[in-house]
Amino acid sequence: xxxxxxxxxxxxxxxxxxxxxxxxxxxxxxxxxxxxxxxxxxxxxxxxxxxxxxxxxxxxxxxxxxxxxxxxxxxxxxxxxxxxxxxxxxxxxxxxxxxxxxxxxxxxxxxxxxxxxxxxxxxxxxxxxx
Numbered sequence: 752x753x754x755x756x757x758x759x760x761x762x763x764x765x766x767x768x769x770x771x772x773x774x775x776x777x778x779x780x781x782x783x784x785x786x787x788x789x790x791x792x793x794x795x796x797x798x799x800x801x802x803x804x805x806x807x808x809x810x811x812x813x814x815x816x817x818x819x820x821x822x823x824x825x826x827x828x829x830x831x832x833x834x835x836x837x838x839x840x841x842x843x844x845x846x847x848x849x850x851x852x853x854x855x856x857x858x859x860x861x862x863x864x865x866x867x868x869x870x871x872x873x874x875x876x877x878x879x880x881x
Contacts, residue, residue: 787809
């Protein structure tokens with residue numbers, strides 16, 4: 752089964768963007784670790800005085816790393832899935848508010864398989880009595 756070439760190209764572009772962002776995070780993370788090790792080594796080799804100054808560059812460099820991670824998470828990770836669920840829930844609430852669907856009850860939100868078993872057993876017992 753082959754996909755439409757346009758759809759296949761869109762999927763390919765999305766995956767390429769995902770890998771490029773992930774690759775960027777990995778490269779930046781590696782650079783972050785190397786620079787952090789180098790700064791702490793300099794601090795230690797120059798006497799390791801009372802004030803650990805390498806903490807400030809570490810904090811400054813961690814901000815872009817955190818932003819890159821959050822962008823990836825919200826575009827391709829669990830954040831994207833959560834956002835889609837929230838959008839679907841909001842659409843359902845808006846439809847309900849506009850009267851386009853029946854009002855949902857708490858019982859409608861959950862599926863109880865025991866009800867089906869009870870109904871099947873009840874139907875069988877009635878059929879057996881005939």
